[in-house]
Amino acid sequence: MKERFLLSLEYDKVLNILSGYAALKGTKRQILSYVPSGKKDDAELLLKKTGEAYKLLFTYGVGGIEFYDEPGDELERASKGSSLTLAELLRVARLLKSARIIKNAFTSVNDEEITLLPAIANCIYCDQYIEQEIFEKILSEDKVADNASVKLSEIRKNIKRLNEQIRATLGNIIRDSSKYLQDNIVTMRGDRYVVPVKNEYRSRVKGFVHDQSATGSTVFIEPVEVLELNNRLRSATIEEQLEIEEIIRDLSHKVGLIADRLYYDGELCEELDEFCARAEYAQKIKGVKPIVNDKGVIDIRMGRHPLIDSKTVVPVTLKFGDDCNFLLITGPNTGGKTVTLKMVGLFSLMAMSGMYLPAAPDTRVSVFDEVFCDVGDEQSIEQNLSTFSSHIKNIVEITSEANSKSLVLIDEIGAGTDPDEGAALAQAVLEKLLDERSFGIITTHYSRLKEYAYTDKRIKNASMEFDPVTFAPLYRINVGAPGSSNALEIAKRLGLDEQICKNAVALLSEDKLSFEQVLREAEKTRQKAKEELDELEKIKAETVEERDKVVAEREKLSLERQRLFEKAKAESRRVVSEKLLEAEELVDKIKEILDKDEISSGDIITARTLKNKLEEKKYNLEEKETFETTDNRLTIEDAKPGVKVFIPSMNAIGDITTLPNKKGEVQVAVGAMRLDVKVKELFFATKRKTKEKPDKKAVQVTRVINTDFKKEVNVVGKRREEALDEVTRFID
Structure with missing residues (x-):
C-alpha cells in the first residue's frame, strides 16, 4: 500500500499511539514501520493473536513483557570469542530474565482458545543458570561481586x-x-x-x-x-584485575555459545510484546474484534473515530458493499462527512493490521489490496500544482489503478473548478469506479450526483444529519437519503448579512431552490418520523420492562407462597407430632395404672384425670369467627401485635404477635404456626359481616344421673384382658 494514502488517513498517528503501549524499543520500531496486509487470512491470524493476548492480560491477569535494553552487536562479538563489558553482560542477563518470565507466564494458562501465543512462547530458549550466574557475579556496570x-x-x-x-x-x-x-x-x-x-x-x-x-x-x-x-x-x-578479566572472559564465552538462540529470543519477545501492545490499545479504546471478509462488505456499528476524544465523538453506523458498492455522502460543511470517510479507511487498515476497532460488536470490515484516498487541500507550491490539479493528479492515479479489490475514498470529488464541469467530471469518475467494481465512499455537494445515485443501484445516497431548525450539524449519518448543503442558512447562522443571503437566494435557479426545499422538507419529515419511532420504541421497551417486572413479581410471590406453604406443612407436622407424643405419654401412664395388681381409689382418680387431659388434646372444631381480606396494605406503623392480617402468598389469615424487626418482618400466628413475613406483603383483615340466623326453637335436654353406683370393682380371678375391660368400663 502506498505510504501517502496511509498518511492522508492518518494511519501513522494510530501506529504512533499503538507503539506507546509497547515495552521494547524493537517492538516500537516494528509497529511504526508496519504496513497492512491485504490478505484475509493474515488479518484473521493477527486478530486471533491480539484476541489471545487480550484474554491473557485482562482475563487471566498475565503480565506483559518486562523491559530490557536490547543487546547491540555484543552477541555477535561474543560468538566470535570477544570479551564483553560488564554492562553488556547485564543486558544479556536481562534479556534472559525477560524471556524466561514471559515464557512461564504465557505457557501457564490452560485454555483451549489460547494456542498461538503459548506456541510462540514455547519456542523461547531459557538458560536460568547463565542468567543467575551473571546477576550473582556482576553487581553493576562497574563492579564485580567478591564471591564471583x-x-x-x-x-x-x-x-x-x-x-x-x-x-x-x-x-x-x-x-x-x-x-x-x-x-x-x-x-x-x-x-x-x-x-x-x-x-x-x-x-x-x-x-x-x-x-x-x-x-x-x-x-x-x-x-x-x-x-x-x-x-x-x-x-x-x-x-585482582586479571581475575576479573578471567571471570568476564568465561561469562562472555558462555554467552557466545548461545548467541544465536538469544537473537531468536529477542525476536520472539518483540513479537509477543507487539500483540500485548495491541491488546492494551484495544482495552484503552474499548475496542471489539471485527469480523473480516474479502468481499468488500463494510458494516460499521456505532463506530468511533480512534483519533477523536471518546467523550466527544459521535458514534456512526453505516453499511455498504453488499447491496451497493459506494456511498455518496452529502450534507452541510463541518457536518462530519470527512471524519466518517476517514474512519471507514482507518477501520479497514486497523483490521488488516490486527487491531481491534472502537465500535459495537458484530462490526464487519473488508480487506483490500489497496486503499486510495484523496482528502483535503493538497496544493503543492514546489510542484506548481493548484488545489484542483493536485486533486486531479490523485484521481488519475486512482482511476488507473483501482479494481475490485480496492477501497476508494474521495472527499469533495470534482471540487475546485467550474461547478457544472466539476459535477460532470465527478459523475464520469464515479461511473468508471463503479464499472471497475471498486468499493468506497464519495462526499460531494453536487445535486447532479445526488440525482445520479437514485438511478444506479450500485451507489446509494447518504447524508449527514442536521437540525432542521437551527441547521446545526448533528454528526450522524442517514443512509438512504441525500442531504442539503444548507450553505446559505449556515452562512446566515454564522453572521453573514441577511440581505446578502436573501440576494443569494434570489439568484438561485427555481429548480435548485425546489430541489433543496424538497430535501429540507424530507429531512424534517424523516426526523419527525424518527422521533416518533424512537418514542414508540421507548414505550415498547418500558412496556416490556413492566411486563418483565410483573412476571418476576408473580414468580417471586409464587416462590414465597410455596416457601410459606412448605414452612406451614413443617409447622403442622411439628404440632401434630407434639400432640401425638403428649397423647402417647398419657396413654402410657393410664396403662401403667391398669397394669398394677391392685388399683386403689387414688389410681382411679389419677386415671380419670389423665383421661380428661387426653380429651383436651382433641382439636376444637367449634365454629369460629370468620374474617375477610381488604385492599389496604399494611404499613410499618400499623404492624402491631394483635392485628388481624391476610397473607396473600398463603391465602391465610393470622394474628401479628411481634413488632417489626430491622428487616421489616413481623411474626404472624396462623393457627399453631408462627411465620416470619415482610410487612409490605400483608393486608388488613376485617371481621366478616354475617346475616343473623332466625332463632330456632329451644330444645331442652335433661340428663338423668344415676346416683346408685358401685364404688369398687372386683376382678379377682379374672384374666388380664377381662380385668382390663371391666376396669375401663368401671372408670368410664
Missing part, C-alpha cells in the same frame, strides 16, 4: 588486609612525626599511599617523593616503612 570466584575472594581479602596494615603503619608515622607534616592525613598519589610533609622537613621523613603541591610548600612522601606494603598492594590490585 574463590580466587577473587581471596585476593580482595588480601587487599583489604594490606590496606589496613598500610593505614595502621602510616597512622603510627603521623603520630610520631606530626610536627613535620602539613596535615595529619593519609592520601594517595599514583595508587600509592603517601603523607603530606612540609618541604623544609622532607629530610626528616625517609621515603620516596611522589609529588609536591603547586606552591612547593608540601611534598608527598611514601615512607620506607610502607614501601613494601604498597608494592604488595599494587601486585594484589593487578592480580
Whole structure:
C-alpha cells in the first residue's frame, strides 16, 4: 500500500499511539514501520493473536513483557570469542530474565482458545543458570561481586588486609612525626599511599617523593616503612584485575555459545510484546474484534473515530458493499462527512493490521489490496500544482489503478473548478469506479450526483444529519437519503448579512431552490418520523420492562407462597407430632395404672384425670369467627401485635404477635404456626359481616344421673384382658 494514502488517513498517528503501549524499543520500531496486509487470512491470524493476548492480560491477569535494553552487536562479538563489558553482560542477563518470565507466564494458562501465543512462547530458549550466574557475579556496570570466584575472594581479602596494615603503619608515622607534616592525613598519589610533609622537613621523613603541591610548600612522601606494603598492594590490585578479566572472559564465552538462540529470543519477545501492545490499545479504546471478509462488505456499528476524544465523538453506523458498492455522502460543511470517510479507511487498515476497532460488536470490515484516498487541500507550491490539479493528479492515479479489490475514498470529488464541469467530471469518475467494481465512499455537494445515485443501484445516497431548525450539524449519518448543503442558512447562522443571503437566494435557479426545499422538507419529515419511532420504541421497551417486572413479581410471590406453604406443612407436622407424643405419654401412664395388681381409689382418680387431659388434646372444631381480606396494605406503623392480617402468598389469615424487626418482618400466628413475613406483603383483615340466623326453637335436654353406683370393682380371678375391660368400663 502506498505510504501517502496511509498518511492522508492518518494511519501513522494510530501506529504512533499503538507503539506507546509497547515495552521494547524493537517492538516500537516494528509497529511504526508496519504496513497492512491485504490478505484475509493474515488479518484473521493477527486478530486471533491480539484476541489471545487480550484474554491473557485482562482475563487471566498475565503480565506483559518486562523491559530490557536490547543487546547491540555484543552477541555477535561474543560468538566470535570477544570479551564483553560488564554492562553488556547485564543486558544479556536481562534479556534472559525477560524471556524466561514471559515464557512461564504465557505457557501457564490452560485454555483451549489460547494456542498461538503459548506456541510462540514455547519456542523461547531459557538458560536460568547463565542468567543467575551473571546477576550473582556482576553487581553493576562497574563492579564485580567478591564471591564471583574463590580466587577473587581471596585476593580482595588480601587487599583489604594490606590496606589496613598500610593505614595502621602510616597512622603510627603521623603520630610520631606530626610536627613535620602539613596535615595529619593519609592520601594517595599514583595508587600509592603517601603523607603530606612540609618541604623544609622532607629530610626528616625517609621515603620516596611522589609529588609536591603547586606552591612547593608540601611534598608527598611514601615512607620506607610502607614501601613494601604498597608494592604488595599494587601486585594484589593487578592480580585482582586479571581475575576479573578471567571471570568476564568465561561469562562472555558462555554467552557466545548461545548467541544465536538469544537473537531468536529477542525476536520472539518483540513479537509477543507487539500483540500485548495491541491488546492494551484495544482495552484503552474499548475496542471489539471485527469480523473480516474479502468481499468488500463494510458494516460499521456505532463506530468511533480512534483519533477523536471518546467523550466527544459521535458514534456512526453505516453499511455498504453488499447491496451497493459506494456511498455518496452529502450534507452541510463541518457536518462530519470527512471524519466518517476517514474512519471507514482507518477501520479497514486497523483490521488488516490486527487491531481491534472502537465500535459495537458484530462490526464487519473488508480487506483490500489497496486503499486510495484523496482528502483535503493538497496544493503543492514546489510542484506548481493548484488545489484542483493536485486533486486531479490523485484521481488519475486512482482511476488507473483501482479494481475490485480496492477501497476508494474521495472527499469533495470534482471540487475546485467550474461547478457544472466539476459535477460532470465527478459523475464520469464515479461511473468508471463503479464499472471497475471498486468499493468506497464519495462526499460531494453536487445535486447532479445526488440525482445520479437514485438511478444506479450500485451507489446509494447518504447524508449527514442536521437540525432542521437551527441547521446545526448533528454528526450522524442517514443512509438512504441525500442531504442539503444548507450553505446559505449556515452562512446566515454564522453572521453573514441577511440581505446578502436573501440576494443569494434570489439568484438561485427555481429548480435548485425546489430541489433543496424538497430535501429540507424530507429531512424534517424523516426526523419527525424518527422521533416518533424512537418514542414508540421507548414505550415498547418500558412496556416490556413492566411486563418483565410483573412476571418476576408473580414468580417471586409464587416462590414465597410455596416457601410459606412448605414452612406451614413443617409447622403442622411439628404440632401434630407434639400432640401425638403428649397423647402417647398419657396413654402410657393410664396403662401403667391398669397394669398394677391392685388399683386403689387414688389410681382411679389419677386415671380419670389423665383421661380428661387426653380429651383436651382433641382439636376444637367449634365454629369460629370468620374474617375477610381488604385492599389496604399494611404499613410499618400499623404492624402491631394483635392485628388481624391476610397473607396473600398463603391465602391465610393470622394474628401479628411481634413488632417489626430491622428487616421489616413481623411474626404472624396462623393457627399453631408462627411465620416470619415482610410487612409490605400483608393486608388488613376485617371481621366478616354475617346475616343473623332466625332463632330456632329451644330444645331442652335433661340428663338423668344415676346416683346408685358401685364404688369398687372386683376382678379377682379374672384374666388380664377381662380385668382390663371391666376396669375401663368401671372408670368410664
